Every structure is written in C-alpha cells, then in structure tokens.
Amino acid sequence: MKKPLRVLIVDDSMDDVELMLRELRHGGYEPAFERVETASAMKMMLEKQKWDIVLADHYMPFFSAIGALTQLKLSGLDIPFIIVSGSIGEDIAVSSMKAGAHDYIMKDNLTRLVPAIERELIEVEERRKCKWAEELLRKSEASLANAQRIAHLGNWEWDIVKNELHWSDEVYRIFGFAPQSFCPTFEMFLNAVHNDDREFVEKFFHDILHERKPYHIDHRIVLPDDAVHVVYEQAEVMFDNTGRAIQMNGIVQDITERKRLEEELRLLNESLERHVAERTAALVKVNEELRIEIEERKRAEEKIKHMAFHDSLTSLPNRVLFNDRLTLSLAHAYRTTETLAVMFLDLDRFKSINDTLGHSVGDMLLHEIANRLKRCIREEDTVARFAGDEFILLLLGINEAEDVSSIARKILDAIQQPLMIRGHELYMTTSIGIAIYPNDGKDAETLLKNADTAMYHAKEQGRNNYQFYTEAMQSASFEKMIMERNLRRALDRGEFVVYYQPLVNIGTGQIVGMEALVRWRHPDRGLINPEEFLSLSENTRLIVFIDELVLYTVCVQCKAWQDAGFQPLCIAVNLSAHTFQQPNLVETVMSALQKTGLDPHFLGLEITESIAMQDIEATIHKLSKLSDLGVQIAIDDFGTGFSSLYYLKKFPVKKLKISQHFVNGIVTDQNDKVIVESVIALAQSLKFKVVAEGVETEEQLIFLKQRQCDEMQGYLFCKPLPAEEFGKIPMQDKQLCGLW
Numbered sequence: 001m002k003k004p005l006r007v008l009i010v011d012d013s014m015d016d017v018e019l020m021l022r023e024l025r026h027g028g029y030e031p032a033f034e035r036v037e038t039a040s041a042m043k044m045m046l047e048k049q050k051w052d053i054v055l056a057d058h059y060m061p062f063f064s065a066i067g068a069l070t071q072l073k074l075s076g077l078d079i080p081f082i083i084v085s086g087s088i089g090e091d092i093a094v095s096s097m098k099a100g101a102h103d104y105i106m107k108d109n110l111t112r113l114v115p116a117i118e119r120e121l122i123e124v125e126e127r128r129k130c131k132w133a134e135e136l137l138r139k140s141e142a143s144l145a146n147a148q149r150i151a152h153l154g155n156w157e158w159d160i161v162k163n164e165l166h167w168s169d170e171v172y173r174i175f176g177f178a179p180q181s182f183c184p185t186f187e188m189f190l191n192a193v194h195n196d197d198r199e200f201v202e203k204f205f206h207d208i209l210h211e212r213k214p215y216h217i218d219h220r221i222v223l224p225d226d227a228v229h230v231v232y233e234q235a236e237v238m239f240d241n242t243g244r245a246i247q248m249n250g251i252v253q254d255i256t257e258r259k260r261l262e263e264e265l266r267l268l269n270e271s272l273e274r275h276v277a278e279r280t281a282a283l284v285k286v287n288e289e290l291r292i293e294i295e296e297r298k299r300a301e302e303k304i305k306h307m308a309f310h311d312s313l314t315s316l317p318n319r320v321l322f323n324d325r326l327t328l329s330l331a332h333a334y335r336t337t338e339t340l341a342v343m344f345l346d347l348d349r350f351k352s353i354n355d356t357l358g359h360s361v362g363d364m365l366l367h368e369i370a371n372r373l374k375r376c377i378r379e380e381d382t383v384a385r386f387a388g389d390e391f392i393l394l395l396l397g398i399n400e401a402e403d404v405s406s407i408a409r410k411i412l413d414a415i416q417q418p419l420m421i422r423g424h425e426l427y428m429t430t431s432i433g434i435a436i437y438p439n440d441g442k443d444a445e446t447l448l449k450n451a452d453t454a455m456y457h458a459k460e461q462g463r464n465n466y467q468f469y470t471e472a473m474q475s476a477s478f479e480k481m482i483m484e485r486n487l488r489r490a491l492d493r494g495e496f497v498v499y500y501q502p503l504v505n506i507g508t509g510q511i512v513g514m515e516a517l518v519r520w521r522h523p524d525r526g527l528i529n530p531e532e533f534l535s536l537s538e539n540t541r542l543i544v545f546i547d548e549l550v551l552y553t554v555c556v557q558c559k560a561w562q563d564a565g566f567q568p569l570c571i572a573v574n575l576s577a578h579t580f581q582q583p584n585l586v587e588t589v590m591s592a593l594q595k596t597g598l599d600p601h602f603l604g605l606e607i608t609e610s611i612a613m614q615d616i617e618a619t620i621h622k623l624s625k626l627s628d629l630g631v632q633i634a635i636d637d638f639g640t641g642f643s644s645l646y647y648l649k650k651f652p653v654k655k656l657k658i659s660q661h662f663v664n665g666i667v668t669d670q671n672d673k674v675i676v677e678s679v680i681a682l683a684q685s686l687k688f689k690v691v692a693e694g695v696e697t698e699e700q701l702i703f704l705k706q707r708q709c710d711e712m713q714g715y716l717f718c719k720p721l722p723a724e725e726f727g728k729i730p731m732q733d734k735q736l737c738g739l740w
C-alpha cells in the first residue's frame with residue numbers, strides 16, 4: 001500500500017518532474033502533485049491546499065529556489081523544502097540551507113530523494129508537535145497569569161541553594177512593581193514587609209525552614225507609593241536527601257480588600273451586636289420598668305382599695321366596709337333566722353388624752369385599742385373604726401344575750417388594762433351600746449342608731465359599762481340628747497359645710513352678692529338642711545359654734561375667690577339670736593376678718609327682724625359697731641316680725657330681705673302681694689336696698705321687677721351650691737339665661 005504524499009513541485013521541466021515522481025512511487029509513495037514555475041502560481045497553490053512537501057529546482061527562467069523559499073516563508077507554513085537541482089555548487093547549497101531549505105538533492109542522484117523526504121516528514125511532524133506543545137504551554141501560562149491577576153494571587157519559587165527567587169507577574173503587581181521589571185531577592189521581599197511585621201515574618205521563614213512547620217501567614221507590605229496592603233502567604237519547602245532545604249515554593253495573595261471588608265464586616269457585626277445588646281438592654285429595662293410599674297400600680301390599686309374600705313390609722317375596716325358586711329350578714333340572718341349583735345363602742349374621755357398628750361399619743365392609743373378589740377372577737381366577727389374614738393363590732397351567730405354580755409365584759413376588761421405609750425401609763429375605759437337583730441332593728445341603719453343610743457345610755461350610767469338597747473331609750477328627751485350629742489360630734493368632726501346662694505340685681509341680672517347657708521354633711525344620711533338641726537342647735541346654743549364656723553369659713557372662701565381673680569362679692573352670714581347676743585360678737589367678727597385678711601366690706605351679716613327688735617338699744621349699739629367695721633348689715637325675713645319704723649330708721653342697715661313666705665304668694669295671694677309692695681315701698685323710702693327671697697317663678701320676678709325691687713334670691717336663678725361648684729361657674733355665665 002503506497003503512502004499518499006501531497007507534493008508541490010517548483011520546476012520548469014516536466015521531464016524532471018516525471019523523474020521525481022517515478023522515484024517517489026518507487027520509494028513507496030503515491031504522490032499527488034502540482035507543478036508551478038512562478039511566485040504567484042506558488043502563492044496561489046500554497047493558499048489553495050495543504051502540502052506535505054515542497055520540491056524546488058534551483059534555477060528556472062522566471063523563478064528560483066531562493067524565491068520559492070521566500071514565498072514559503074511568507075505563507076507562514078512549516079512545510080519541508082528540498083532543493084532538487086541539476087547543478088548546484090557547494091556554496092549555493094550552504095546558503096540555501098541557511099536561508100531555510102531543509103536539504104538539497106542532485107537530479108542526477110535522486111536515490112537520496114525518498115530518504116530525505118521521509119526524514120523531513122518526521123522532523124516536520126516533530127516540529128509541529130513541539131509548536132503545539134509550546135502553544136499549549138503559552139495558553140496555560142496566560143490563563144494562569146490571568147487567574148492570578150483576577151485572584152490577586154501570585155506564585156514564587158525560591159532556589160535556596162542559589163538564592164534565586166522567581167516571582168510571577170502578579171507577585172510583582174502585588175508588591176507594586178511592573179511585572180518582571182527586576183530580579184527579586186529574599187532581602188527585597190523582606191524590605192517590602194511592613195516594619196512592624198518584619199520580625200514575625202522572618203521568624204516564620206526561619207520556622208518553616210528549620211522546624212518544617214507549615215507556613216501560612218498574613219502580614220502587611222508597604223508598596224513603593226507607601227500604600228500599606230495586607231497579603232496572605234503560603235509556602236512549602238523541599239528538602240534534599242540530607243534534609244537540607246533546597247527550594248521553597250509559595251503563593252502570595254493580596255487580601256487587602258478582603259481584610260478591609262472583613263474589618264468592615266467585623267465593625268458592622270460589632271455595631272449590630274452592640275445595637276442588639278443595647279436594644280435588648282433597653283427592652284429588658286422597659287420590661288423591668290413595666291413590671292415595676294404594673295406591680296406599683298397593683299400595689300397602689302390594692303392600697304386604694306384597702307384605703308377605701310379600711311381605716312388608715314388602725315387598718316381596721318371602716319364604716320363603709322362595716323355597713324357592707326352588716327347588710328350582707330343581715331340578709332343571711334334573715335334567711336337563716338339567726339341572731340346577730342351590733343356593738344357601738346366609744347372610749348371614755350379620749351378627748352382629754354388628745355388635748356393633754358397630743359394627737360400622736362392619741363393615735364397610738366387608738367392603734368393599741370384596735371389590737372385589743374381584735375383579740376376579743378372571733379374570726380368571723382368584724383371590728384371597725386367608726387370615727388374618732390368610736391368603734392363598731394358585728395358579732396355573728398348569737399345564741400343568747402349572755403353571749404354578747406360576755407364579749408362586752410371581755411372588751412371592758414381588755415380596754416381597762418393599763419397602756420404604756422411614750423412613757424405615759426394610761427388607763428382607758430369604754431362605754432358600749434348593744435343592739436340585737438332582729439329585736440332592736442331589722443336594718444343596718446336602725447341597728448347602728450340603736451346601738452349608738454344604747455352606748456349613749458352607757459355613758460349616762462357613768463361610763464365603763466355596757467348597755468343593751470331598750471324601747472325606753474326611744475323617748476323624746478332621749479332622742480334629743482342623742483341628737484345634741486350628734487351635733488357636737490358633727491362639729492368636732494367638721495361635718496358642717498357652707499353652701500352659697502347668689503343674690504341677683506333684678507335690673508341687670510348680674511350677681512351682686514351671696515348668702516352663706518350651712519349644711520350638715522352627715523356620713524350616713526348625706527346632706528342635711530338646717531331645718532332639721534337648727535332649732536335643737538339653737539336650744540342647745542350649739543348654733544353659736546356653728547355660726548362662728550360659718551363666719552370664719554365664709555371669710556376664708558371670700559378672700560380665696562378674690563385672690564383667684566373672681567369679681568369681689570359681698571357674702572352674707574346668718575346670725576342666730578344666740579350668736580347675735582354673744583357679748584364678744586364684734587370681736588369674733590373682727591378676729592375672723594383679721595385672720596383671713598378679708599376686706600370687711602365684703603362680709604355681710606343677716607339678723608332676722610325679730611332678733612333685731614328684741615333689745616332695740618343693744619341691737620343699735622352692736623349693729624353700729626359692726627357697721628363701723630365696714631360690714632354690711634341686712635334685716636332678714638322682713639315682714640314676719642313687728643318692726644318699729646322709728647327704730648328701723650336708726651339701724652345702720654343697708655338691706656331689707658323680704659321673707660320667702662310673702663314672695664311665694666305675690667302672684668296668688670292678695671295679702672302677700674300687698675305686704676311685698678309695702679315692704680318695697682318702705683325700703684325705698686328709707687333708702688334701704690330691698691331683696692326678695694325665695695323667687696321661684698318668672699311671674700314673681702316680673703312682679704318684683706315692676707315694683708322695682710332691687711335684688712332677688714331664689715331657685716329661679718340658682719340653688720345654694722358648695723364653694724367648689726360655685727367657683728367653677730364663670731361670672732359672666734352667672735347671668736340667668738333668658739330672664740334678662
């Protein structure tokens with residue numbers, strides 16, 4: 001089987017070509033050939049197809065072997081080129097070989113042709129393989145360099161024996177130099193290491209060389225432009241048979257950016273952790289604050305709840321809680337037909353302890369008494385502090401009166417035991433009143449009232465004893481005594497309060513003054529009007545204390561309103577007969593004015609016509625003194641008494657107040673109408689201001705307006721109000737809507 005061979009023959013003689021072909025066939029080849037004899041034809045043939053060999057004559061009329069060789073070089077192809085010539089000198093042959101011809105064969109000795117071709121074919125193949133390998137290597141090096149460039153990673157080799165160091169291009173770049181711009185040395189490398197890192201870098205190199213430790217390290221380098229970068233280095237050492245280090249290979253990677261990002265990340269993490277820690281701490285704090293707040297609120301709520309139902313001094317249940325328990329117990333007793341007892345207990349002469357030893361000793365004493373009382377009763381019973389030195393007890397499941405007596409005796413005995421308070425040895429006694437359900441009352445109010453009555457009786461019996469309530473205690477005189485005691489108690493406890501009712505100018509509708517009216521704010525019964533307690537307080541002369549209390553309260557309030565910027569108004573205080581007759585009345589009034597700093601012109605005093613007419617000379621004398629102070633005097637309930645007009649003129653009076661009994665009937669009762677008209681006319685002629693009391697209807701108002709009555713007072717305009725409510729109404733709003 002012949003070997004195919006593509007032959008480009010550069011020759012002008014076809015005969016010579018035939019000879020060569022014959023030789024080739026003879027040598028085992030099947031040649032496919034083209035013959036050219038010009039440069040352009042050769043160029044075209046080289047471009048047209050691939051050739052295994054070029055055989056060229058040395059000299060032709062239009063071409064030559066040197067020209068063909070040049071043409072082949074220009075094509076860039078590596079094809080064996082053999083000169084086959086009839087006549088070629090030694091020198092030409094040498095110069096042709098130098099120019100690139102691979103061999104030369106004499107035409108007259110073609111036997112060398114086939115061996116030369118075979119040899120050249122082998123060599124060209126070798127050359128091609130070599131070139132291909134070189135190309136591969138070049139590509140691989142290029143891609144490695146590219147990879148190193150991308151990764152900022154270079155490699156180096158250090159021949160320790162020769163102290164020759166080789167850096168890859170990227171190492172140069174990492175150290176801030178142009179690739180391969182100088183031959184690096186280990187010393188140069190160390191020089192580039194940051195001063196502060198050099199010692200440990202050297203130590204690492206020492207360790208890896210002498211202790212065979214694996215070497216990888218981060219350190220800083222300083223670039224020619226003084227920029228500081230961080231590099232990661234990893235290396236390994238090769239040792240010879242004797243254990244001597246001969247070569248070190250390593251990589252160096254610029255990790256500046258990574259380090260920067262790591263640092264940034266670390267700082268971010270740190271800040272995040274700090275933030276989280278702060279937030280957590282803040283949350284913990286808020287939670288803690290919230291927990292404390294909730295606990296405090298709970299405690300406060302419990303305290304408020306406790307305070308609402310307990311006495312702050314003794315921590316015993318107060319009267320509200322007692323009433324509640326009593327009401328529930330009564331309901332239960334009603335269903336079960338059980339008996340229960342209410343004990344009312346008042347310490348004897350406690351006031352004198354307070355007055356002589358002071359309130360703090362009094363308080364400690366009450367505290368101790370409360371403890372003693374608690375020890376005298378059973379778990380299911382209740383002891384409460386009623387007020388001041390009064391205690392109430394609820395005793396359940398009573399079988400017979402003797403049960404209660406025995407507890408009462410126990411209490412009397414317990415209270416009698418001496419007490420040591422602040423170095424004072426005190427001996428106390430108590431008076432106890434007892435009311436039994438259902439005999440002495442079926443509801444809480446009655447039972448309490450009757451136990452109180454019985455207690456009063458115990459006091460009457462000489463104190464330090466107990467009394468059961470009896471029907472006999474219901475007598476009128478006893479009731480009166482109780483009421484009197486209650487009034488005194490109310491005074492002591494400050495249960496009297498002052499309400500204010502405006503006086504209005506009938507012409508303008510403007511408030512021009514006020515009248516002070518006392519009310520009893522009873523702890524159980526609520527607000528009580530004077531009708532219920534006035535006559536008794538007059539009979540017992542307690543009215544004097546009440547009037548003085550009202551007088552002082554009015555001075556304080558009037559001044560406070562003025563200080564708060566309200567329009568200054570005169571406030572009138574009612575004086576009872578007893579109060580008016582007090583020899584020191586003028587001094588009392590002066591003292592109230594002085595103590596409160598109220599201008600006397602803003603204080604009014606009202607006495608009834610009948611009081612004024614009792615001892616006319618004394619009245620004139622006293623009223624003059626009061627009037628001289630600047631106080632405004634008015635005659636109250638005018639028309640109900642028998643005034644002597646002669647004396648009336650002599651009174652230093654500014655106002656007559658027409659009793660509401662007449663005002664009430666002015667549009668319905670002819671007599672009332674005439675009386676009111678007469679009083680108005682009388683006041684006008686005496687140059688007194690005249691005030692109509694108890695005006696409730698518009699008809700009454702119109703009537704009074706037509707008669708030119710100066711002022712009015714009554715529910716039509718405003719009911720008496722407590723100071724806090726009266727103060728809330730702005731003055732301009734106090735003009736009665738629609739009436740003026």
Ligand SMILES: Nc1nc2c(ncn2[C@@H]2O[C@H](COP(=O)(O)O[C@H]3[C@@H](O)[C@H](n4cnc5c(=O)[nH]c(N)nc54)O[C@@H]3COP(=O)(O)O)[C@@H](O)[C@H]2O)c(=O)[nH]1
Binds near residue numbers: 550
């Ligand atoms: N010594 C003292 N006496 C006082 C004192 N406070 C009041 N009193 C006298 O008690 C009597 C009853 O007074 P009160 O229940 O306060 O009634 C007064 C007004 O509330 C009531 N009034 C006012 N307007 C009307 C109305 O339109 N209709 C209506 N039915 N009643 C009305 O009138 C009473 C006014 O009393 P007065 O002007 O004093 O006459 C009474 O006699 C009071 O004086 C006090 O502190 N000390």
